[in-house]
Amino acid sequence: MKANRQNHMARTRILGLLLLLWGALPLQAADPPATDLRVLIDVSGSMKQNDPNNLRVPAMRMLVGLMPEGIRSGVWSFGRYVNMDVKLGTVDEAWKRRADEAARRIHSRGLYTNIEEALRRATRDWRGPAPEGVERHLILLTDGMVDVSKDPAEDAHSRQRVLEELLPAIHAAGGRIHTIALSSNADAELLQTLSNRTDGWYEQVEDAETLQRIFLRLFESSVKPDSVPLEGNSFAIDESISDMTVLAFHPPEQEITRLRTPEGALWSADEHPESVKWLHQQHYDMITVNSPSPGEWLIEGELDPDNRVMVVTNLRLETSPLPANLLIGDALPVTAWLLQGEEVVTDPRFLALSRFYLRQESEGGDPVIWPLADDGEEADRQKGDGIFSTLLNRTLLPGSYEIAINAYGPTYKRELRRAIKIHDVPFELTLERDEGGENVRVELTTTPGLLKESSIRVRMTAGEGTEFPLPLVGRGHWSATLPLAFAGREILLDLHALRNDGSPYDVQLSRPVPGAPPATAAIVPGSPDRHGDTAPAESPPSTKEGSNTGEEPGGLSSTMKIGISIGVGNLILGIAGFFGWRAWNRQKVADALVGESLEELSPAHDEEEASPPQEPPESGGEAAGESDSRTAEEVAVEEEARGEESVAVDDREETDVTGEVDPSATESMIEEELDLAADDTPAPPDGDEPPETQLPREEPSPPESGDTAAPIEAAPTGETGGEEMPVT
Structure with missing residues (x-):
């Protein structure tokens, strides 16, 4: 364990010495890749409604402040006329001052929206492919449609020239157009076409509050600045970093953002060293520090996922080109490496202490981590060449993502961010x-x-x-x-x-195809029938001889087959119903017979208390004469009923031809009918046994005190000013 700790400390010292050595090399070796960035800002009168607080000004000032020195850029504004607000040139301190002043002059007094002329003027020097190592980007911000005249035909012709002349020329020159629609009234189809065709970024925003964040993403996609990752609101600066720019977003009600240095000093927009540049705006603070102290820094303010720390360093993180747009099902190979000057870092001692990974982030979703490897396996082509690789595929579902590529070691951390959009089937x-x-x-x-x-x-x-x-x-x-x-x-x-x-x-x-097909609709419209005539798409069934009803040769038509099937089905149902009715009727008669037989054999219930059971008489007539106290009329009626019962059940073997019921046969029939009746009788509650003898019903006694049932609870019921003039 002690030997491992000593080896780790030795490697850390070696890495620190290498960083110090690289930090001592000339800064020009760390110049960012050549970037040509053009910015077009809509100043038409409709911006008064869509950007009433003129938030284009702080967004543009942020973009200018983030631009690293050495890239090429220019700014144009357009309404009826197109004005070059900041001359195209190399970004330096003087250029930034002019651009910041121009941003403060953004207005909303234009009469038209001449997108065609703005694109033509801004890209007139883009002829042929871009020089090697140069990336061309154009940011177009507008809230409207092509509007050059009161004549709609002229507007349509202008739009057509944008799509058929300017767009192919910009694409052939390697230009990527990033568009922002600052209104639902903007020509989204046109802007999407410009962006998607050139692999740029398209974004529609309904309010200007988010403009700064959109400009940040477009800046990262265009310029690809080096960054150090934030952990919460803290970040680490190493010896190789010569400059840093901190971008900290905050809500409008939070007026103070502070920056704590490794030495413990606390800076703010009002109190900071003169060498520090601090831009305080309504939604963000941007702090630029030359030669920042190595160590841990802390932003004392709002935690925000769009906070950034961008750096100028001799140790840069580079990646393969990443597309802005992919289709679902596409795989995304990603490679990353460290550069010292223009050389890929391949020192095995340095790389042994370094780790590379990719974090895939989406709004509202959990991040997905992808490790990058330099092992010569799977997506990596060659082991130990300093180029780390991975392949994104299974997690790329339709939506917008932020891709953060990180490299870190004991004494350094680097991060690059890109925005990609996965489109569904186009x-x-x-x-x-x-x-x-x-x-x-x-x-x-x-x-x-x-x-x-x-x-x-x-x-x-x-x-x-x-x-x-x-x-x-x-x-x-x-x-x-x-x-x-x-x-x-x-x-x-x-x-x-x-x-x-x-x-x-x-x-x-x-x-x-929605809907149900008609019964006689032809399969193929306009196809000839077997008589050579064109069958209509829909026709009522015909009963005339020789009509085309879909009849097969030598057989019945489908319509006739269906009719026969229905008739047979109805016949079967009728027969079944008849036999069912007959069985029901017989059962009804049998039930009546059983009831009357029970009355005949059971003791009378005319009195309130049941009489003791009587032994059955040896002779039915004698028993009736001795024990029955009924009147002669009642006996006569009962005898007549017995005769009718004998006739109703004349098909039973037990019925005597004289019409009298045999006692043994009657008992057997009664037992059978009682068994059938028991099957239809509801089962008693669990634990209750049916009584052996039927006793008179007793009236329920009132509940005792404390046993009263609870009542059932009912269910609940539920500026005007002059237009801008052309500037040469």
């Missing part, structure tokens, strides 16, 4: 009945810009493989009408297209 198929209900409308649309629209090929089949055309009726829109004969059948689309990078994309879509 086609949408809908089937609806028309207003008259006689046809089915098939509509196919595609997500703007994700595929080369001119390459899309559609094959539609319905029913048993019958092919139908699905014509293109608009940009990214196909439509056709099918007769109701296809209701209930399956529509299958085979789609073939090319992605923007030229790779193929194939997918199948299927949907059932």
Whole structure:
């Protein structure tokens, strides 16, 4: 254990010495990768409603403050005219001052929204592919649609030129267009097409409060700054870092954000060293520190997932290019490495103490951690080359994600952040009945810009493989009408297209046609019947001889078969009902017989108390004469009833031909009927036994005190100013 601890301390010292050595090298070796960033800001009059507090100003000031020196940038504003607010050039202190002043002058006095001219002016020097190592990015912020004239035809022509002339030229030049729609009234289809076609980022926001955060993500996607990770609100600065910029978001009601140094000093917007630049805005604080002290720093303020610490360092974290847009099912290979100057760090002693991992974050979801390895296995190509790799696949479901790639060792921590969007299948198929209900409308649309629209090929089949055309009726829109004969059948689309990078994309879509098919609808509309005539899509069944009713040669029509089946079914039901009624009627008669027989054999209940049971007489007539006190009329009526009973049950063997009931036969019949009656008698509650003798019913006694049943509780019821002038 002691030897392991000593080895670990020795490795840490070696790593510290290497960092000190790299920190002593010239800073120009750590210049960020060349980036060309153009910014276009809408200043049309509608911004008074969509950005009433002019939050474009703090968002633009934040973007300018984050820009590292050495990249190339320019700023334009547009309404009817397009003005270059900050001349295109290399970012330095002078450029930042001019850009900050220009940001303060952003207004909302433009009369139109000339997106075409803004794109043309901002990219006029983008001719051909970008120089090696240079990335071209353009940020477009607008709240409206192409609006260049009072004539809608001129607006449509301008929009068409954007899509057919400017967009292909920018894409060919390697430009990536990031668009922000600051209103639901913005031309979302146009902006999505511009972004998706060039693998840029599209974002629609309903209020300007989130503009700063959107600008932050677009800045990270464009400039790819080095960062150190935050753990809570604390972060570590190492010897190799020459500058840092802290971005701390806070709610408007929190006016004070403080920064605590490793030495324990507490800085604020009002009290900080003169060498520190502190920009305090309504929603964020941005602090820039030259030569920050190594050690642990702390932001005393709101914990926010968008807080950042961006650094200038000789030890940089680099990654392979990450796309902004992917389709569901795509895998995302990720590689990362450390750079000292322009050289990949491959020292095994240094890398042995380093760890690389990727954190996949989504709003409202738990983060997913992916380790990166340099072991020559799976996604990694070569072991020990200093390039760490992984492959994202199974967790990439449709949605927006933040990808944070981290590298850390005992004395350093680095982080890079990117935003990616996973799109669902870029086609949408809908089937609806028309207003008259006689046809089915098939509509196919595609997500703007994700595929080369001119390459899309559609094959539609319905029913048993019958092919139908699905014509293109608009940009990214196909439509056709099918007769109701296809209701209930399956529509299958085979789609073939090319992605923007030229790779193929194939997918199948299927949907059932809504509605129930008519009984005599033809399978294929317009197909000839066996007489050579065109069968209608729907026709009422005909009984005329020779009519086309779907009859097969030598057989009955389907309609006749259905009718016969229904008739047979009704006949069976009638027969079953008749025999059921007959059985019920016989049972009813038997029940009456049993009841009267019981009355004959049981003691009378005319009195309140039951008489003791009597022995059965040897002769029925004598017993009746001796013990019965009934009148002669009552006896006569009873004898007459006995005669009727004998006739009703004349099919039983026990019935005598004279009409009198045999005593032994009657007892057997009574026992049988009592057994049947017992089957229909509800079972007594658990623990209760049925009485052997039927006793007179007693009236229930009133409950004693304290035994009163509780009542059942009822269920509850429920600025005006002049327009900007063109500037050359």
